[in-house]
Amino acid sequence: MIRPPRQVSIPPPLSIGLGALACIGLLYKSNSYLSRRALNSPEEKDTWDWDKEIVVVTGGSSGIGAAIVKLFAEQGIKTINLDLCRPHPDAQTENAFFYQVDLTNVEHINKIADRIRSEHGHPTVLINNAGIQWNKPILELPRDKIHATFEVNIISNFLLVKEFLPAMVSNNHGHVVTVASLASFTTRAVNVDYACTKSAALAFHEGLGQELRHIYRAPGVRTTIIHPGWVKTPLIKKLMQSGALRGHLLEPEEVAEAILKQLRSAFGAQVFLPSNFWILSLVRGAPSWIQERIRNLLTTSRGYDHN
Template identity: 50%
Template sequence: MLPPFNIGSHYSQCYTKFLAALALLVFLGKTNSILSRWVANNWTSSDAWQPEREIAIVTGGSNGIGKQIATDLAVAGVRVIILDIHKPSSLPKNDHFYHADVTSSDGIRGIGKRIRAEYGGPTVLINNAGVGYPGSILEKPEIKIRRTFEINTISHFLLVREFLPAMVRQNHGHVVTIASMASFVVAGNMVEYACSKASALAFHEGLSQELKFYYNAPKVRTIVIHPIWVRTEMIKPLDLENSFQQTVLAPEMVSQAVVRQVITQKSGQVILPQSHISFSAVRALPSWLQEKVRNIASQTLKTVRE
């Protein structure tokens, strides 16, 4: 004769184990988040945030994401300096505009002197300026390939070389890199753009290491932002196509993420939207699965652009 089986007790034990496993996952998730935050911030806390002492440079701040960031920072009480080749249609209070070619080291050097003379040393640098041109490797003009790298990658080096030394001396500041989801997944027809954004990610990571080990400035924060498609002039032709069904963010969402990191003085990496965080792990997948992801991205673009 079989021993009696208590179904209620069995389910109770399963439920208890489930709750214990769930609690463990929550604990591990929070622990991971805390460790990531403290490691990214070099195990140091920042001084109290004082917006009136902050001066933020926003490249490409006359339209799109940059314009929204400049507006939101100004509302937060930060003095903002926009560097762009295009004059903004309007300037909020606390915002100032300088006509600038971010690919010119001489031009940046001259503007840097003017900014320091008029306002003091910038404490926040937001490398936002970016371009992207549709077209395959064989059909794209060389001048557009070079310009993509000059604006999306090389300008980061030039601007940091001009404005970082003062931050290092004060051990206070923030460098924001606007990268892209394309840092992780490259699709055909936008190869040089993806390359430039992968370079921007590498720049952010390398800068973080140099601040820690070469410049002894652990309180100079660095953050890299990886948005998926954003509703700007750059993707307007795609966005107008009914067949384009990808997630498209408003510039406000990207700006909110940037401003939040600046105000809370946090380093790290932000994926937008957060539901797409798995994209950052694509290169950890088996090769065949990586290729499948890239195939889907490429086929989507090809279908829309045809």
């Protein structure tokens, strides 16, 4: 006699939990799809030939920039480093090129951009990565340092886009990457000038995407913004030595790999590193008492409470 298969019943709490997980998974996939569609219209992938693409990265002699230059050059991608400081001799490889440039000097930027176009052709990828940070209270910041922060961290983004975007628009092919920070959403004491420039970088990224779509009619030129948390770079060397930083610190190579992965996808995006830190983007919409508690926590956890 053949017996019917035994029916296995799933306890109600477990059934509800599995259903909730399935819904969360569906919402996550739907959200990712809708975000990609919104940031990439039309969604069809452009054709990228990485043997012919030309990447310009600012601040490529140290930190995240140096990791980008090294990784991209190792992948056979022609990568041009724009920095005031010369890279370490070991960083000079077959596909990496260095041009010394003062990003606070408009005439110097124009001159170097002309050389790049003449010697290499029109860049198809611009990675605005250069950044400086002083970690000083507002009243202790000299005027020249304030100006330098804005000129390097945000004004140079405008100047370099003005140099290299026209050719991308003309060909409807290119990618502009803006390296911002989680400081785009959360400001703490002793970091005000830096956070101001990173909030501006986010606005720059958003507005550039709008202009590419509606003004220049070049949707094939993609835009990506990267929001890393704390990264082991010279910018936070003193904080690391003080022991004030807790939790996971990103390696520059992690950021470089995330940028390369996004470029190879041929889509633009907003990328948070670590990925679960996207939740900090909600801070601006939270009630004021929540916002202030988060800012207070960020400030005191870094040892800046003088009370």
